[in-house]
Amino acid sequence: MAKADESVRNGGGTIRPARIEDARDVHALRVMEGVRETILALPSERVSDTEEFIRSTKEHLMVAEVDGRVVGMAGLVIPFMARQRHTAGVGIMVHADHQGRGIGRALMESLLDIADNWLMLKRVELSVFTDNERAVRLYESLGFVVEGTKRYAAVKNGVHADEYLMARYGK
DSSP: OHHHHHHHHHTTEEEEEOOGGGHHHHHHHHHSTTTHHHHTOOTTOOHHHHHHHHHHOOSEEEEEEETTEEEEEEEEEOOSSGGGTTEEEEEEEEOGGGTTSSHHHHHHHHHHHHHHHTSOOSEEEEEEETTOHHHHHHHHHTTOEEEEEEEEEEEETTEEEEEEEEEEEOO
16 A cells, blocks of 8 residues: 555655544535535535444545545445455545545555455446546546446436446456
8 A cells, every 4th residue: 555655645644444533524525515516425414424334334444634634535345245246336535625636546546455455356346427527537547447327327516417437447
């Protein structure tokens, strides 16, 4: 994980596993304008929901911490079904004020390291709104390809929006 952590460390931060104490910062990220719209969160979500998620999840959750505050989080979700355990889904969010600084890349690289070198996954997949060009470029630079477009995938800012379905194939 040294490579993934490098860009964040240069800014005084670190990539590490999520802890229950991170719930307030993670919740603040989830409901933040500029983040909420891209991760399917709602402004009515509660801190207790985030605490319960962190406490009970079986996901591989990593956070980016800068100056003692969580400014990003990413998770790798392994399916429950035995015949799909060679795959995983990814979700990521980065604080609006910290986007474009390498934090998303560092988080993604840390998860892809786990996927490739520890879990031996063959497929990592994600969905991203088609208008989120910065995220699409990041994912493509990490080896993800667009497999298709999911039309009317979710409501975003009061309209139905499309998502790309993207995947990266392991070693």
